[in-house]
Amino acid sequence: MIRDITLGQYYNVESLIHRLDPRVKMAWTFMYIIGLFIINDFIGFVFAGICLALVIYMSKVPVKFMVRGLKPIFFIIVITFILNMLMIGGEVLVKWWIFSITKEGLKQASIMAIRLIMLIIGSSILTLTTKPINLTDGIEKALSPFKRFGFPAHEIAMMTTIALRFIPTLLEETDKIMKAQQARGADFESGNILRRAKQLIPILVPLFIGAFRIANDMAMAMEARCYRGGDHRTKMHSMQYEKRDFVAYGLIVVFLAAIILLRIYF
Amino acid sequence: MSIKVENLCHVYRKGLPEESKALDEVSFDVSDNQILGVIGHTGSGKSTLLQHLNGLLKADSGEISIDGMRLYAPEVSMLDIRKKVGLVFQYPEYQLFEETVAKDIAFGPKNLGLTEEEIDSRVREAMSLVNLDYDTFSEKSPFDLSGGQKRRVAIAGVLAMKPKILILDEPTAGLDPKTHKDILNMVVDIHRKEKNITVFVSHNMNDIANISDNIIVMDKGKCVLQGKPEEVFSHSDFIKSIGLDLPDVTQLMKDLGIEREDGKAIFSLDEAENMIFNMIGGSK
Numbered sequence: 001m002i003r004d005i006t007l008g009q010y011y012n013v014e015s016l017i018h019r020l021d022p023r024v025k026m027a028w029t030f031m032y033i034i035g036l037f038i039i040n041d042f043i044g045f046v047f048a049g050i051c052l053a054l055v056i057y058m059s060k061v062p063v064k065f066m067v068r069g070l071k072p073i074f075f076i077i078v079i080t081f082i083l084n085m086l087m088i089g090g091e092v093l094v095k096w097w098i099f100s101i102t103k104e105g106l107k108q109a110s111i112m113a114i115r116l117i118m119l120i121i122g123s124s125i126l127t128l129t130t131k132p133i134n135l136t137d138g139i140e141k142a143l144s145p146f147k148r149f150g151f152p153a154h155e156i157a158m159m160t161t162i163a164l165r166f167i168p169t170l171l172e173e174t175d176k177i178m179k180a181q182q183a184r185g186a187d188f189e190s191g192n193i194l195r196r197a198k199q200l201i202p203i204l205v206p207l208f209i210g211a212f213r214i215a216n217d218m219a220m221a222m223e224a225r226c227y228r229g230g231d232h233r234t235k236m237h238s239m240q241y242e243k244r245d246f247v248a249y250g251l252i253v254v255f256l257a258a259i260i261l262l263r264i265y266f
Numbered sequence: 267m268s269i270k271v272e273n274l275c276h277v278y279r280k281g282l283p284e285e286s287k288a289l290d291e292v293s294f295d296v297s298d299n300q301i302l303g304v305i306g307h308t309g310s311g312k313s314t315l316l317q318h319l320n321g322l323l324k325a326d327s328g329e330i331s332i333d334g335m336r337l338y339a340p341e342v343s344m345l346d347i348r349k350k351v352g353l354v355f356q357y358p359e360y361q362l363f364e365e366t367v368a369k370d371i372a373f374g375p376k377n378l379g380l381t382e383e384e385i386d387s388r389v390r391e392a393m394s395l396v397n398l399d400y401d402t403f404s405e406k407s408p409f410d411l412s413g414g415q416k417r418r419v420a421i422a423g424v425l426a427m428k429p430k431i432l433i434l435d436e437p438t439a440g441l442d443p444k445t446h447k448d449i450l451n452m453v454v455d456i457h458r459k460e461k462n463i464t465v466f467v468s469h470n471m472n473d474i475a476n477i478s479d480n481i482i483v484m485d486k487g488k489c490v491l492q493g494k495p496e497e498v499f500s501h502s503d504f505i506k507s508i509g510l511d512l513p514d515v516t517q518l519m520k521d522l523g524i525e526r527e528d529g530k531a532i533f534s535l536d537e538a539e540n541m542i543f544n545m546i547g548g549s550k
Contacts (some may be wrong), residue, residue, distance in 0.1 A: 179322050180361040183353040184423060185345060185377030202373065205363035209409070 009065070011128045017059035018129045021245045022138030029126045031252045035259045036115050036122070044262045045114050051255060052122055061128050069124040070117060077116050084109035132164045140230075141239050154230025162218070170211060177206045267333050267430050267463055269296040269319065274328035276314055276487075288314040289325070290487040296463055296480070301454075303478030303495070304467045307509035311487040312467050313356075316433050319465065320351035332431065349378060352429030356436045358420030359413065367393075367411075367419050368404035374427040385426075392426035395456050397448075414445035418452075425456065432456070433465040438473065450477065475499060475513040475533035483510070499531035 017025075032048075039045055056066060070077075090104030127135070140157030147153050178188065181202045188199050276289040288311050296302045306312050317323040318330060321337055321344055330337040332350055355361070364370035368389050375385045393400050396418040403411075408419050421437065437453060438446045454477050457464045468474050474481060475495045483491035483498060485508040491498055499505065499516050506512070512520070513533040519525070524532075524541055532538050 176355065177361055179317065180355045180358065181373075182322060182344075183320055183348060183355070184361075184374040185348050185427065186373075187345075187377070202361075202363050206361050210360060 009069075009124075009127055010131050011061045011065055013060045015058060015060040015129070016244065017055060017125070019244070020129075020248055021239060021241055022130050022134045023142050023239070024241075024245045024248045025126050025130055026135075026138055026142065028248065028252055029123050031256055032122050033119060035256055036119055038256075038259050038263055039115070040111065040263065041266055042111075043266050044259055045111075045118070047258060047262060048118060052118060055125060056121075059125060059129050061125070065128060066121045066124055069120050073116070073120060077113050080116060081109045081113045084112050133161060136161045136164070137235070137239060152230075154233070158230075166211075166214065169214065170207070173210050173214075174203065174207055177203050177210075267298050268331075269294075269431065269463060269465075270329075270331040271295070271319075272329045272331075274315070274318060274325050274330065276318065276323060276325050280326070287487045289318070289328075292328070292484075292487075292489045294482050294489055294492055296465070299461050299463065300479040301457055301464045301466060301477055303474040303481040304465060304484065305469070305471070305474055305481060305510055306484030310484040310508075312484050313435060314487075315484065316353060316435055316465065316467065319431070319433055320353045321347040322353070345378070348429075349427065350429060351431045351433065352424040352427055353433045354421050354424050354435065354437060356439055358424075358437075359408075359416035362408040362416060362420060362423075365407060366405050367398070367408050368400075370408050370419060371423045371426050374423055378427060388426045388428065389422075392422040395425055395459065396422045396452060398422065414441060414448065417441070417445075417449065421449075421452075425460075429462065431463045431465065432460075435467045436469065437466070438468065438470065453477070471499075471511050471513045472515075472533075475516070475531075483508070485509075495533060496530035499533060500529060502531070 035048060039048060056063060085101055085105045085108075086099055088102060088105035088108050090102040092100050092102050093106065094101045130138075136157045139160065140153050143151060143153035143156070182188070186199060186202055188196070188203075191199070272293050274289050274292040275287070278286050278288050290311075292311075292315060294302075304312050304315070314323060318325055319332075324338070332347070335342060335346070335350070337347060362370050364373065371389045371392055372385050375388050380388070389404070390400050393403065398415065398418050403415070403419075408416060411419065417437070421434075424432070434453060438449050441449060450473055453464065453466065456462075466474070466478065478495055481492065481495055481498045482489050483505070490508065491501060491504070499512055502512055502516070502520060511517075512531070515535055515538045516531045516533045519532045519538055519541070522542070524538075524545060526532055526541075532541065
């Protein structure tokens with residue numbers, strides 16, 4: 001049922017990648033994505049692919065978990081491939097009616113598809129190897145320099161944490177409400193789109209009311225424990241860079257430099 | 267009308283390392299016009315069992331027959347089952363969603379595809395069964411009612427489907443003592459008027475002992491004990507060993523060392539009173 005859906009797909013295993021500071025991993029992901037867009041030839045993808053494979057190997061996360069993230073966007077990849085293949089002019093390979101496949105188009109389409117696939121797999125490493133709580137901590141720390149301009153870094157991190165924390169709770173609630181309405185004869189599986197949309201009302205109304213109730217209780221409980229926002233709050237585990245984190249930062253520079261050089265010289 | 271459950275098994279997260287047996291070879295019978303009490307500590311499989319009885323969950327193996335109708339037979343539709351078996355969940359007031367009380371109660375009958383007049387008469391009937399005045403409450407928003415009234419509305423929503431079997435999962439949870447008593451009396455009342463089978467889950471041993479004709483005791487997905495209340499609660503050590511408790515009166519009589527000749531448990535206040543008076547040689 002609905003409870004089987006897993007979100008926040010952290011894969012719990014001990015590895016070097018898991019131990020890295022979340023800020024480093026975020027910087028890596030960000031730079032890796034920029035790198036993917038700098039690359040415009042297959043040789044660059046081979047290099048990036050080798051780096052990616054190395055990181056996946058070090059993270060000890062089974063490859064099938066990485067590939068699982070591709071399933072929902074498989075269609076987008078296929079459509080991008082087809083559109084790119086047909087839209088770009090050049091040396092014609094195949095021609096049929098008004099469609100023509102060109103050499104340049106085929107190349108561009110392949111590059112686009114590879115880029116998308118590597119983008120999804122690469123960024124899924126971040127969420128697979130970092131606990132949501134550490135991720136939001138990392139976001140808070142990374143954004144904290146902007147606090148002096150009035151940027152609510154702590155509040156954003158706290159909201160994200162709470163939102164993630166309540167996903168399973170709300171899923172459970174939805175499951176319960178669905179079952180209760182099914183017990184009253186509601187049918188969510190059949191009928192046309194309009195009928196199905198209507199059948200959502202008996203789920204959504206109690207769900208929203210429930211969400212507000214939960215949010216209210218949560219606010220009360222935080223208030224009762226003297227929560228007053230981010231000022232002067234200290235952390236139980238304060239994030240501290242270690243040697244491996246600096247090495248990883250250094251490797252980002254090497255990675256980007258290599259990609260730029262490949263682009264210039266090949 | 268009868269319920270027959272045979273060797274029911276249900277496994278959660280089958281095939282995964284955290285696989286757990288929620289129901290393990292559960293068998294029992296309920297015959298016509300009975301109240302069946304179900305007890306067991308949290309996580310013993312009670313709620314899972316109830317959800318099987320109206321087809322919300324499907325067993326991995328085993329068989330359920332309701333009035334001779336086999337639930338897992340291919341020709342039986344979910345709507346057929348839900349017409350016969352009404353399930354009131356824990357905290358049922360959280361499923362209310364309509365603008366008015368009457369509309370909310372009409373949700374079930376509407377799903378059954380009844381005519382407008384039939385729906386209207388069923389709403390009125392259900393509201394009178396739960397002691398809510400039609401003229402006062404039918405046009406109110408369910409969200410403006412008190413906790414006890416909301417729960418009555420939610421129970422009426424299931425009663426309006428006229429189930430032959432009414433299942434209630436802790437209908438008195440989280441209510442104040444007076445409302446608790448009212449709802450409990452209401453359940454017994456409805457049972458008498460409708461002559462249905464009532465399946466009743468509660469953590470309150472006093473309630474269970476006083477209203478049930480039969481009790482089944484669940485522990486770790488197994489049905490470990492079943493029988494009449496006086497038999498079930500005579501196994502006091504076993505009941506306690508699985509995290510349950512005795513009804514107050516039973517415990518008192520046990521502490522006082524007063525026993526019935528046949529060794530069965532005493533749980534009615536009147537019976538206990540008489541026995542105590544007999545012993546000390548007085549009367550009311």
